[in-house]
Amino acid sequence: MPIVYDEKDKWRFLKILRYFNDEYSQENIFRTLDLLQKFGNINPFERPTSWPPRRPLVKILSFHLAENHYHLLLKEIRPGGTTQFMKKLGDGFTGYINEKYHETGRIFQGSYKAKVVDSDLYLQYLDVYIQVFNPIESYLGGIKAALENFEDAFSFALNYEFCSLADSFRKRNLQIIDRDILKEERFLNLKTYKEFARDAILVRSIREFLGKLAME
Known part of the structure; x- marks a missing residue:
């Protein structure tokens, strides 16, 4: 819905x-x-x-x-x-x-789902899942095409207006996000972040790493 x-x-x-x-x-x-x-x-x-x-x-x-x-x-x-x-x-x-x-009732079904992040690596993978993997699911040809053309798909995510990737690397500033706890070098530089995202998605299988959360 x-x-x-x-x-x-x-x-x-x-x-x-x-x-x-x-x-x-x-x-x-x-x-x-x-x-x-x-x-x-x-x-x-x-x-x-x-x-x-x-x-x-x-x-x-x-x-x-x-x-x-x-x-x-x-x-x-x-x-x-x-x-x-x-x-x-x-x-x-x-x-x-x-x-x-002119509708009535709730837009969101039930209460929000939340999971506590208890490790730095899980935090980093989850960030990539939200900012890169989710947007490229809308890439022309779907996720399979996105994975086969990762450079272009990453640019697609960077230009997708309704996620925070562009804000994370100062391509725009909607004043929504605060990245102060993501201070590792790979999260401060767009090139190294892209390589981390590539590895997380293509090599490490980000869906398997995140488990049930990635399916919701």
């Missing part, structure tokens, strides 16, 4: 990641932002200077949005922050979809 139906829905999801990861909240937040962007000459992901200092609920390390699911790699930075953020995300996006398409 789709959770997004067009490009505007996808951009709204990303804006919710940007603006709802904050203790601060207000009614009609996007109406306020639309007015400020129209008359105040700010970009769609720029935080208004009139708002109080941002106090994030979690750190978003990476993300990917597809037509019928999404993946987030989060670091909890305060007790209950993940639960609070996921509730704001679910409620906010459901409200948007229901209002736009």
